[in-house]
Amino acid sequence: MDPVIIVGAGPVGLTLALALARQEVPSVVLDEGPGKDEPRLARTVVLREDTTALLERLTGTPLSEAGAHWAGWRAMRRKQVMREVTFDDTVEETEGREGVPNAAPLHIAQHVLTGALRAALADERLVKVAVDSRLDAIEQEVSGVTVHTRGPKGTWWRGSYVVGCDGPRSTVRKLQDIRFPGRTAVERHAVAALHVELPWEGQALLHRMPPWRTSGPSGGEVTGRPLPDGVWRLDWLLPPGKDLVTPELLVTHVRETLAGWSTGPTPPYELLDTGVHTVHHRLARRWRVGRVFLAGDAAHCLGTLGTHGLEEGLRDADNLAWKLASAWHHGLHEALLDSYQTERRAAVAARLRAADQALPLLRGGGGLRAYVPGSARGHDALLIDGHLGQGAIGAPGTYADSPLAPPPLEGEVPVDTPRGAPVMDVRVTAEDGSFVQLRERLGRGALLVLLIAPGTGVWDRKHWATAGIMPRLAAAVTALPYPAELLVAESYPGASAHSVLLVRPDGHLVTALSGVRPADLYAAAEAALGGPVKATKTSKKAKADKETEEAEAAAGSR
Known part of the structure; x- marks a missing residue:
C-alpha cells in the first residue's frame, strides 16, 4: 500500500510521521524548506506532561535535558503576589476548587524540539523527508491520492492519504476549498529572549498591571518564562492596533521590566532574540475531505490567554495516527476516520469558545466589573488556567461524546478517569514480565487492556499469569477485533481490585469494567473502532466465546 503523504515538516508533521512509523506505516514528509530550522530563542513552546511524554516516547530523547521544567509559577498584580504554585506538589485551592497534583510544564525552544524530531527521523526506515518540495496540486481517487510538488526536484507523489500540517496558510486546506473562519490578531505580544538573572530562579511569572506601566489593556501584562542556561523569554501584551514594534520600544520594555522586578540596580542582560507574537483564532470548517486531512495550525489557530496551539496540534497527530494506521493495515473504516x-x-x-468568552472580562479595560469584589482574583485564575493547562481554557479535551464511545455497559464501573479522558500514568507489568509505565505502551497500534490486581507487583509474572481470572481475561483479549496488549497494575486511581480498563492507542479511556466480562469488553472495543468491523470478525467472536469457555473450564478444574 502507498505511504501517507504529510505536507509540512514542522513539529506536528514530524510527530505524525514518527507516530505512524511506530505503527509500521510508511510516510513521505514534504518539506517546503531546506530541512533545517533557524535557531530562534524567542519562539518557544510550553508542553504539559502528557504531550512531553508523547514526544519523548517517539523521539527516545529526554526533552527535559533540552528544555526547562519550571520549579513554580507566580502570579502578581501591581506589587502584590496573588498566587504561587509549586510544581510536582498538590495545589490547595481556596475557592471551591479541588486540590490537584501539578506536574511541571516543560518550556523548550521550538527549533530544539524540531531538531529532536528530525534526529529521530534520520534513522527511520519508514519515513522519507523530501526537502525543497512545495505542494501545488492534489488529485483524489477512490484508491489513493496523487500530489505534485514544485521545486528543484518537482515531481508527482502517490499516497494512500494526505495530511496537511502546513500551518495557518495551508496549501492543502486551500486546494480542498475548506473555509477557515475566525478572528485575526486577537492579541499581539512583543517578545524578547535574553540572558539575565532574575529574582525567581526557575519560576515562571505572570505580572498583571505592573506599577511601572499604566497604558495598554488592563494596564499592561508581562509574562516571564525561564529556559535553560539562564535564558528567559519575556512577553509584553501590546495595545490593540497595528503599531510598529521597533527595536527601541523592545529595549525600553526590557529595561523598565528588569528595573521594576529588581530591588537594586537593573541587572545586566544580553539580548539574544526578539519578535512579535500575533494570536489568531480560527477553526477550519472541515478537517477531512475524503483521503485528505488537516492537522495543527492548518486546522486551527489559538494561543491567547496562555493557551498553546502546538499542544493541540500534537494531540491532533496522536489522535489521527492510530486511526490512519488502522485503515492502512486493516482496511478503510469510514466511521473511525470520521471520528478524527x-x-x-x-x-x-x-x-x-472558553478563550473568546473570557477575553471581554480580562481585556475589557475596567468598568463596573473592575470593582466587583473578588473579580480580579477570578480573572487571574482564568489566565493561570490557560498558562498552566488547567480548566476550560487550558486543560486537554476529553472525548466523552465521541462517536467511538461505547453504549452503556452492564459491567461498567466508575474510576477517577472519566470516559474519553486521557488515562493516568501508572506502573504496569507488560506481557514480557517487565515493569514499565503505562504511557510507554501507548502509540503501538494496539488497544490496551489493563487489569487491576493488587499484590501482583511483588510476584514474578509466571506465578500468576495462569492463575485466577488471568486465563479467561487473556482469552477475551485475544478475541478482540483489533490487536490488543494485556497489562497488569497493582492499582489505578478510583479502581477496585479486578477492574479491567480498556484504553485506546492514544491513551484515552474507553471504559472500565467490573471483572472479566468478555461480551462487554468486545462491545467496547468494537465501538472504539467505529462500530462493527468486518464480517470475518463474527467468526472470530464466536471462536473467542469458545476459547473463553475452555479457559473457564480449565481454571475450574485446577
Missing part, C-alpha cells in the same frame, strides 16, 4: 474530525474539532472549539 468529530473528536478533535470539538475539543479545540471548546477551548476557543
Whole structure:
C-alpha cells in the first residue's frame, strides 16, 4: 500500500510521521524548506506532561535535558503576589476548587524540539523527508491520492492519504476549498529572549498591571518564562492596533521590566532574540475531505490567554495516527476516520469558545466589573488556567461524546478517569514480565487492556499469569477485533481490585469494567473502532466465546 503523504515538516508533521512509523506505516514528509530550522530563542513552546511524554516516547530523547521544567509559577498584580504554585506538589485551592497534583510544564525552544524530531527521523526506515518540495496540486481517487510538488526536484507523489500540517496558510486546506473562519490578531505580544538573572530562579511569572506601566489593556501584562542556561523569554501584551514594534520600544520594555522586578540596580542582560507574537483564532470548517486531512495550525489557530496551539496540534497527530494506521493495515473504516474530525474539532472549539468568552472580562479595560469584589482574583485564575493547562481554557479535551464511545455497559464501573479522558500514568507489568509505565505502551497500534490486581507487583509474572481470572481475561483479549496488549497494575486511581480498563492507542479511556466480562469488553472495543468491523470478525467472536469457555473450564478444574 502507498505511504501517507504529510505536507509540512514542522513539529506536528514530524510527530505524525514518527507516530505512524511506530505503527509500521510508511510516510513521505514534504518539506517546503531546506530541512533545517533557524535557531530562534524567542519562539518557544510550553508542553504539559502528557504531550512531553508523547514526544519523548517517539523521539527516545529526554526533552527535559533540552528544555526547562519550571520549579513554580507566580502570579502578581501591581506589587502584590496573588498566587504561587509549586510544581510536582498538590495545589490547595481556596475557592471551591479541588486540590490537584501539578506536574511541571516543560518550556523548550521550538527549533530544539524540531531538531529532536528530525534526529529521530534520520534513522527511520519508514519515513522519507523530501526537502525543497512545495505542494501545488492534489488529485483524489477512490484508491489513493496523487500530489505534485514544485521545486528543484518537482515531481508527482502517490499516497494512500494526505495530511496537511502546513500551518495557518495551508496549501492543502486551500486546494480542498475548506473555509477557515475566525478572528485575526486577537492579541499581539512583543517578545524578547535574553540572558539575565532574575529574582525567581526557575519560576515562571505572570505580572498583571505592573506599577511601572499604566497604558495598554488592563494596564499592561508581562509574562516571564525561564529556559535553560539562564535564558528567559519575556512577553509584553501590546495595545490593540497595528503599531510598529521597533527595536527601541523592545529595549525600553526590557529595561523598565528588569528595573521594576529588581530591588537594586537593573541587572545586566544580553539580548539574544526578539519578535512579535500575533494570536489568531480560527477553526477550519472541515478537517477531512475524503483521503485528505488537516492537522495543527492548518486546522486551527489559538494561543491567547496562555493557551498553546502546538499542544493541540500534537494531540491532533496522536489522535489521527492510530486511526490512519488502522485503515492502512486493516482496511478503510469510514466511521473511525470520521471520528478524527468529530473528536478533535470539538475539543479545540471548546477551548476557543472558553478563550473568546473570557477575553471581554480580562481585556475589557475596567468598568463596573473592575470593582466587583473578588473579580480580579477570578480573572487571574482564568489566565493561570490557560498558562498552566488547567480548566476550560487550558486543560486537554476529553472525548466523552465521541462517536467511538461505547453504549452503556452492564459491567461498567466508575474510576477517577472519566470516559474519553486521557488515562493516568501508572506502573504496569507488560506481557514480557517487565515493569514499565503505562504511557510507554501507548502509540503501538494496539488497544490496551489493563487489569487491576493488587499484590501482583511483588510476584514474578509466571506465578500468576495462569492463575485466577488471568486465563479467561487473556482469552477475551485475544478475541478482540483489533490487536490488543494485556497489562497488569497493582492499582489505578478510583479502581477496585479486578477492574479491567480498556484504553485506546492514544491513551484515552474507553471504559472500565467490573471483572472479566468478555461480551462487554468486545462491545467496547468494537465501538472504539467505529462500530462493527468486518464480517470475518463474527467468526472470530464466536471462536473467542469458545476459547473463553475452555479457559473457564480449565481454571475450574485446577
